[in-house]
Amino acid sequence: MTGGSIGIGFDFDHTLGVDHGLELRALYEYADELGRPIDPHDAAIRGAVQTLLADFRAGLMTLDTMVAVFAERLGAAGADPQRWRELCYALVDELVRPIDGAPELVAQLRARGVPVAVLTNGWTPLQQKKIARALGDAAHGLPVLVSDVLAAVKPERAAFDALVDALGVPREHIWYVGDNPRGDVGGALAAGLRAVWFDWEGLSYPQDVPPPTLRSASLRELEALVENTYAP
Numbered sequence: 001m002t003g004g005s006i007g008i009g010f011d012f013d014h015t016l017g018v019d020h021g022l023e024l025r026a027l028y029e030y031a032d033e034l035g036r037p038i039d040p041h042d043a044a045i046r047g048a049v050q051t052l053l054a055d056f057r058a059g060l061m062t063l064d065t066m067v068a069v070f071a072e073r074l075g076a077a078g079a080d081p082q083r084w085r086e087l088c089y090a091l092v093d094e095l096v097r098p099i100d101g102a103p104e105l106v107a108q109l110r111a112r113g114v115p116v117a118v119l120t121n122g123w124t125p126l127q128q129k130k131i132a133r134a135l136g137d138a139a140h141g142l143p144v145l146v147s148d149v150l151a152a153v154k155p156e157r158a159a160f161d162a163l164v165d166a167l168g169v170p171r172e173h174i175w176y177v178g179d180n181p182r183g184d185v186g187g188a189l190a191a192g193l194r195a196v197w198f199d200w201e202g203l204s205y206p207q208d209v210p211p212p213t214l215r216s217a218s219l220r221e222l223e224a225l226v227e228n229t230y231a232p
Contacts, residue, residue, distance in 0.1 A: 007115040007169035009188075011154075011178030012127060015198050016102040016118070016219075017134030020095040023053055023126075026087040027070060033083070036074035048073075057121055059153040088126050098134040099200065101219040107138040108223065115167040117143035119159060119176070121183070124149050143167075154180075155187025164193075177222065181209045189213075196222060 010016050027049055031038045038045055049070070056066040064081045071079035109116050120127050124146040132139045143166045145159070152158035164171045177196040178184025186209045188195040197205065197212035198219070205211070216222040 007167035012120040014179040034076040121147040154183040160191035
């Protein structure tokens, strides 16, 4: 692989790192502080809270609105979105872990001169903290593009256009790596990028989504695929 010939974009959650339900747990902790504790074993309530989080992550509501709706559904007054943010930040060190091989892969690509960036849905301060925790030194100076600042949520083309600009590489030379067939693979392909489906969890690929350019079950395998594809 020759430096400068390609660029690599990564999703973060379930691609470079996992947060073990950090935002969900922060909501449960916030409910405790509001005096409206939630039973963590109640599947119906858990599903409702996860749906609320999913709507927020999809850009259907702001963070402030999500927290306000959450508190309202609990029958609590005086929602404080900043407090929920703080609870999220406090859980990063405990819950965020790298996917096996992620720091090494990012560091190796950058050492070879390959432009690398992260494009992720979410809210910037938390995603930055999670990426720093998961990647360690490999995160230093790494461009991180987050949907809240971009005002574009994957699979929207504008999100991938921002990635192209950040990498400074022609879009047809950019590979985007992610675990979500629709948001990551479908969005990247529709934007003219190549797409790697990171299938580390052994899931089925939807038949109504265009197939990925490559499929990888591990980040170490991904490095071998990239090496073989772009060996000089």
